[in-house]
Amino acid sequence: MSWGYSFQEALSDFWQDKATTLMAVITIGFSLLVLNFFLLLIWNLNQIVKDFKKQFQMQVYLVPSVQTGEIADLEAFLRAQPEVEKAKFVSQKEALKEMEAFFGVDLLKGLEGNPLPGSFVLDIRERFRVPAALQYLANKIKSKPSVEGVEFGKESLDRLDNLFQTAVKVAILFGGFILLALVLIVANTIRLLMNLKKETVRLYRLLGARAGLVVLPFVWESLLLGLSGTLLSLLLLGGIFKIFQLKLFPLIFLPYQIILFLTGAVLVLSLVGGLISLRKLASV
Amino acid sequence: MLELRNLGKVYSGKIVALFNINLSLNPGELLTIFGPTGAGKTTLIKLISAEESPSDGEILFDGLSSIKLKGKRLQEWRQKIGTLYQDLRLLKEKTVARNIALPLRVLGKKRREIESLTLEMLSFLRLEARKDAYPEELSSGEKQKVALARAIVSQPQLILADEPTGNLDPPSRMEILNLIRGLNHLGSTILLTTNQKEVADFLSFAKVCELSLGRIR
Numbered sequence: 001m002s003w004g005y006s007f008q009e010a011l012s013d014f015w016q017d018k019a020t021t022l023m024a025v026i027t028i029g030f031s032l033l034v035l036n037f038f039l040l041l042i043w044n045l046n047q048i049v050k051d052f053k054k055q056f057q058m059q060v061y062l063v064p065s066v067q068t069g070e071i072a073d074l075e076a077f078l079r080a081q082p083e084v085e086k087a088k089f090v091s092q093k094e095a096l097k098e099m100e101a102f103f104g105v106d107l108l109k110g111l112e113g114n115p116l117p118g119s120f121v122l123d124i125r126e127r128f129r130v131p132a133a134l135q136y137l138a139n140k141i142k143s144k145p146s147v148e149g150v151e152f153g154k155e156s157l158d159r160l161d162n163l164f165q166t167a168v169k170v171a172i173l174f175g176g177f178i179l180l181a182l183v184l185i186v187a188n189t190i191r192l193l194m195n196l197k198k199e200t201v202r203l204y205r206l207l208g209a210r211a212g213l214v215v216l217p218f219v220w221e222s223l224l225l226g227l228s229g230t231l232l233s234l235l236l237l238g239g240i241f242k243i244f245q246l247k248l249f250p251l252i253f254l255p256y257q258i259i260l261f262l263t264g265a266v267l268v269l270s271l272v273g274g275l276i277s278l279r280k281l282a283s284v
Numbered sequence: 285m286l287e288l289r290n291l292g293k294v295y296s297g298k299i300v301a302l303f304n305i306n307l308s309l310n311p312g313e314l315l316t317i318f319g320p321t322g323a324g325k326t327t328l329i330k331l332i333s334a335e336e337s338p339s340d341g342e343i344l345f346d347g348l349s350s351i352k353l354k355g356k357r358l359q360e361w362r363q364k365i366g367t368l369y370q371d372l373r374l375l376k377e378k379t380v381a382r383n384i385a386l387p388l389r390v391l392g393k394k395r396r397e398i399e400s401l402t403l404e405m406l407s408f409l410r411l412e413a414r415k416d417a418y419p420e421e422l423s424s425g426e427k428q429k430v431a432l433a434r435a436i437v438s439q440p441q442l443i444l445a446d447e448p449t450g451n452l453d454p455p456s457r458m459e460i461l462n463l464i465r466g467l468n469h470l471g472s473t474i475l476l477t478t479n480q481k482e483v484a485d486f487l488s489f490a491k492v493c494e495l496s497l498g499r500i501r
Contacts, residue, residue, distance in 0.1 A: 005389060016377050200375050206335055208362030209390040 006213070010220030017193055021225065024189035028182055028229025029236065032266065035178045036237045038171050039258065044251050045167055049160050053129040058152040060120040060141055070146040071118070077144065078120055083137045086123040092116055117148060131158050179269055186225050186273030190218055194277060215278050222274025226266045234259065285311045285346060285473060286332070286442060292340030293327050293498075301327040302498045305341070309442075309475060309491075314468040317477045318484040319495035325477035326370055328495070329446040332475065333367045334358055346441055363391060366435035370446040372427055374419040380430050381406065381415040387438040405433045409463070425456030432463060436472070443467065445476040449483055461486055 014021050060078070062071070071089065078087040090098075095116040128134065131154060138150040194201065204214045237254075244251050291305040302324045309315050319325055330336045332343060334353060343350035348361055366387065374383050381402050388398045406412045409429045419427055428448065435443055445464060449457040461483065468474050468490065477495075478484055484492050494501040 005395075013377070199373065200377075203373050203375065203386070204390065206333065206362060206367070207387050207390045208359040208364075210359060213390065 006216035009217040029232030032233035083128040190277040226270025290341035314490035324498040366440035
């Protein structure tokens, strides 16, 4: 079977039936653009969540009457927790200094003593930076009598996490529909091309051609449709990306692994779409 | 080489296109089937070229039978026959050279061999200057020659020519007939159909059968 010849045939047919193929490529391109744009947003959202979590710390506030011994016990307890990467003690004095440096005023003026509590600042290991794990750790720490309260920005983290999960779910649903549409578009286009080439296909069979020789150019055309659609969508996505970079806010472009995976998936699905229509050719 | 035994073809269960045809053709022979329009000539060509299957009887060709002809045997059967169709069936999106090369592609010949055989054929039919033209740019005579070239390029064991001079002007008709006669002199086995008496007369040096209302007279 001549792969090269059938590829040449497919390229020449692709060009000759440009009205049909161009429409299909544009439809596929724009459908994939919606999916790719969504992926771009999710990818960036994922980066924001990661960055937020990277800077993430948990504050453990101590009761005012805490004794030095209790602080040492608590520190040992905190360091023994698997979730805790680092524990740094911030004394009342240090807390006041930090706050004054931040606000640039003498905060103790007019006050009888230092109202700020002593605290521990905890760095949490990355795999535990999820709301449920953090809540579990906070509860463990709160049970200690020397602890007055624990803060870890639960609401912000919850909200970000929920937003990310929802976006992923919508992308899966949306992406599913778009990829299904892609199969149908390719199947339909190949059917149209086959109809345009009914006489050619018939002649090939009358000359004694094997089904493979007749089918192969259409298989190539299915792949070319998917590939052209992907390239068009990436080109458009690149344009949108530039506009965002220049006019709105900086984004990170999709990594090449995701682009390669997406292109591979589109090619496989284009092949499926083509084969759906090509089943009929065997009986010509 | 080719034998038709009690061959019949009925369409839609009632239209009898061919009835009890018995014919044989030996290697190197030229057989002309002469008959008016609607006599069943094209049906006969379609049955022999395995485009359609017979309703009755059997065709024997080069050791193969038309009964239950499918798959690889069907491909083999079709590859051994070169057909010049009445409606030519040239592919309008392909150049003359690519149209001629089709049977060679089907046979899986190497690129170089395809190119050399196609050029040989173009030169034999004096079509070199038209090799890159598309069918719609050709005259009727040139189209007929391209269709003939495609039918013979793979050196098939049997050449079928369905009304090869159908719509041609007298000079083109003579050119095609001379080519067919030449091919036969070179040893090709040919079965030709025509409704033109002068064509049958021109080829009367060989076997001529008359077909009328689906029957051999």
